[in-house]
Amino acid sequence: MSETTVQAPAALSQGEASVARRRAPRVNRSAIVMGLYLLFLMLPIYWLLNMSLKTNTEIVSSFSLWPQNLTFQNYVKIFTDESWYIGYINSLIYVVMNTAISLAVALPAAYAFSRYSFMGDKHLFFWLLTNRMAPPAVFALPFFQLYSSVGLFDTHIAVALAHCLFNVPLAVWILEGFMRGVPKEIDETAYLDGYSFGKFFVKIFMPLISSGIGVAAFFCFMFSWVELLLSRTLTTVDAKPIAAIMTRTQGAAGIDWGVLAAAGVLTIVPGALVIYFVRNYIAKGFALGRV
Amino acid sequence: MNKTVNQKAWFLVLPVLVLVAFSAVIPLMTVVNYSVQDTFGGQFFPLDDKLLWFREMLQDDRMWGALWRQLTFSGIILAIEIPLGIYIALNMPKSGFWASFCLVVMSLPLLIPWNVVGTIWQIFGRVDIGLLGYTLNKLGIDYNYTQDVFAAWVTVIVMDVWHWTSLVALLAYAGLQSIPNAYYQAAKIDQASRWAVFRYIELPKMAGVLMIAILLRFMDSFMIYTEPFVVTGGGPGSATTFLSIDLVKMALGQFDLGPAAAFSIMYFLVILLISWVFYTVMTNLDKRDGV
Structure with missing residues (x-):
C-alpha cells in the first residue's frame, strides 16, 4: 500500500x-x-x-550484562588445540559431502517427477517423503550396525550417507517445486534442436533453476550441519563432529563454561556466513519454490 | 502441467532409489527384524510369540506417557508458532535494507546446531549464571527448570518457539510476497476491513506454504530429541521425556533391542499416518491451485 x-x-x-x-x-x-x-x-x-568473552571465575562468581574483564582466552584455546578445531573441520567435511551427494542424485529424480508420469510415481514420491519423517532416533542403532558391518564406521562418508536419509527427499521435494515452474516447451525445443538429454540438462536446464539448486544446497547444508544424534552415533574419533566434542567441557572440575560458550558461538559462524550469501533467496527458498 | 507418460523416467529416479534403499530400507528391515526377536548376550533368538514386544509396549505405561507428552508438546508449539509466525510475517518490512536484515537475523536460530540451541537455553535459563533464570528469580518468580516440572515445560516450549517460529514466519512471508498488488488495490476500492483482507486475500494465498510449515513443524517437533535432552535431560523425573528421548534411552542406554524396535515401528507408523493426512490435504490444495 x-x-x-x-x-x-x-x-x-x-x-x-x-x-x-x-x-x-x-x-x-x-x-x-x-x-x-x-x-x-x-x-x-x-x-x-x-x-x-568472560573468564570462568567471572562467569561463576559475578553476574554482569557484559564482560568486565574482556578475554579472548576461550577462543584461543579452541583455535590452538587440535582436538577442538578438528571438530569443525570434520563437521564441514561431511556436510559438504552430504550436500554434493544429495544434489547429484536428487537433480535427475526431481526432473523425472516434474516432467514425466510413470508407474508408481505418486507412491514413490510419498515414500521418499516418509524418509524425511523418519525419526533419527529410530535409525541410530541400525545405522551403527550397518556402517560397522561395511567398514565405514567413524568415517566422514558414513555420516554424509546417513544424512542423505532426510536430505535427499527434501532436495527432491524442493527441486521438483522449482522445476515445475520451468515451461516444458523449453525441453521440447532443445530436443528438437538436437540436444542430447545430458547436454540439455547441464547446459540449459540447470542454469534455469540455479536459484532452486542454491536453495536446495542451503537446506541440505543446514539440516546436515545442525543434526547431532546420527553424526554422534556414527563417529568416535576420526570424524567426530564439533557438536559432539562440545560435550567434553563437562569435566571432573565442573563445566568449562567459557570454552563451551566460545565453541557454541563458533558453530553459529558458518551458518551466519551461508545465510549472508543466500539472503536474497531465503524467502522464496523457504517456500520450497512453491509460491 | 500435463506430464508425459514415460516409463524410462525410472532410470532417472534410480540413483535416489539405490541410495535411499541403502540408508533407509536396510536399517528399517533391521528394526523390523529386532522387533520379533529376543536378544541375549549378543545372540538373537526368534520369539515364539511374534508380537510379544508389540503387546508389551502397548501395555507399557511408560510409552503411553511419552506419547501423551509428545502430543501435548507438538500441539502446544503448533498452536503458538503458526499464529505467531503469521503475525510476524504480516509485520515484516516488504522490501529494502530492513527486510534483508530481518531475514538474516530470523534465519540465524535455524542454522545453529541443535545441541548448541540446547546449550544456549540451558545457560540462559540457569538461575545462577543465566540472564533469564537470574532475572526471573530477582523479580520474585520461582523458576528453576531442573526441579520444577512447569518451569521445565515452559523452558522447552519457549526454546522451541525461539528456534522455529522464524521458519513459519519466513514461509508465510514468502506466501505474502507472491500476492500481486492489484489484490490489495481491489480490496481498498471495496473498502475491505483489515480482517477481511487477511481472511479473504492473504490467508488463502498463504494456505499452500502454511501447510508446508505445519507439516515440517509437526514432523520435526514429533522427532525432537537433542534440544530438550541437552536442557533438561528428560527431567525432572520424566516430565519432559518425549518419544525420541525415551527411545534412545531404551535402545542405546538399556540395550532392550526387541521392545525398543517394536516401539520404533509404532512411533514411525504414528508419524506416517498423521503426515499422510497432511500430505493428502496439501496435494489437494496444490491441485486446486493448478486449475
Whole structure:
C-alpha cells in the first residue's frame, strides 16, 4: 500500500491520503513488533557471546550484562588445540559431502517427477517423503550396525550417507517445486534442436533453476550441519563432529563454561556466513519454490 | 502441467532409489527384524510369540506417557508458532535494507546446531549464571527448570518457539510476497476491513506454504530429541521425556533391542499416518491451485 502511494504521488486522491495517514501508526507498530521479536531472538545468542568473552571465575562468581574483564582466552584455546578445531573441520567435511551427494542424485529424480508420469510415481514420491519423517532416533542403532558391518564406521562418508536419509527427499521435494515452474516447451525445443538429454540438462536446464539448486544446497547444508544424534552415533574419533566434542567441557572440575560458550558461538559462524550469501533467496527458498 | 507418460523416467529416479534403499530400507528391515526377536548376550533368538514386544509396549505405561507428552508438546508449539509466525510475517518490512536484515537475523536460530540451541537455553535459563533464570528469580518468580516440572515445560516450549517460529514466519512471508498488488488495490476500492483482507486475500494465498510449515513443524517437533535432552535431560523425573528421548534411552542406554524396535515401528507408523493426512490435504490444495 505504501508502495502504491510512492509510485503515484501525483494521483494521490484525498481518500487515499487519509488512508495513508490512518495507516501511519501501523507502520510504527510493525516496527515495534519486529523489534521485540528480533530482540527475543538475539538475547540468548548475545548471552552466549557475553559468556564466551568472560573468564570462568567471572562467569561463576559475578553476574554482569557484559564482560568486565574482556578475554579472548576461550577462543584461543579452541583455535590452538587440535582436538577442538578438528571438530569443525570434520563437521564441514561431511556436510559438504552430504550436500554434493544429495544434489547429484536428487537433480535427475526431481526432473523425472516434474516432467514425466510413470508407474508408481505418486507412491514413490510419498515414500521418499516418509524418509524425511523418519525419526533419527529410530535409525541410530541400525545405522551403527550397518556402517560397522561395511567398514565405514567413524568415517566422514558414513555420516554424509546417513544424512542423505532426510536430505535427499527434501532436495527432491524442493527441486521438483522449482522445476515445475520451468515451461516444458523449453525441453521440447532443445530436443528438437538436437540436444542430447545430458547436454540439455547441464547446459540449459540447470542454469534455469540455479536459484532452486542454491536453495536446495542451503537446506541440505543446514539440516546436515545442525543434526547431532546420527553424526554422534556414527563417529568416535576420526570424524567426530564439533557438536559432539562440545560435550567434553563437562569435566571432573565442573563445566568449562567459557570454552563451551566460545565453541557454541563458533558453530553459529558458518551458518551466519551461508545465510549472508543466500539472503536474497531465503524467502522464496523457504517456500520450497512453491509460491 | 500435463506430464508425459514415460516409463524410462525410472532410470532417472534410480540413483535416489539405490541410495535411499541403502540408508533407509536396510536399517528399517533391521528394526523390523529386532522387533520379533529376543536378544541375549549378543545372540538373537526368534520369539515364539511374534508380537510379544508389540503387546508389551502397548501395555507399557511408560510409552503411553511419552506419547501423551509428545502430543501435548507438538500441539502446544503448533498452536503458538503458526499464529505467531503469521503475525510476524504480516509485520515484516516488504522490501529494502530492513527486510534483508530481518531475514538474516530470523534465519540465524535455524542454522545453529541443535545441541548448541540446547546449550544456549540451558545457560540462559540457569538461575545462577543465566540472564533469564537470574532475572526471573530477582523479580520474585520461582523458576528453576531442573526441579520444577512447569518451569521445565515452559523452558522447552519457549526454546522451541525461539528456534522455529522464524521458519513459519519466513514461509508465510514468502506466501505474502507472491500476492500481486492489484489484490490489495481491489480490496481498498471495496473498502475491505483489515480482517477481511487477511481472511479473504492473504490467508488463502498463504494456505499452500502454511501447510508446508505445519507439516515440517509437526514432523520435526514429533522427532525432537537433542534440544530438550541437552536442557533438561528428560527431567525432572520424566516430565519432559518425549518419544525420541525415551527411545534412545531404551535402545542405546538399556540395550532392550526387541521392545525398543517394536516401539520404533509404532512411533514411525504414528508419524506416517498423521503426515499422510497432511500430505493428502496439501496435494489437494496444490491441485486446486493448478486449475
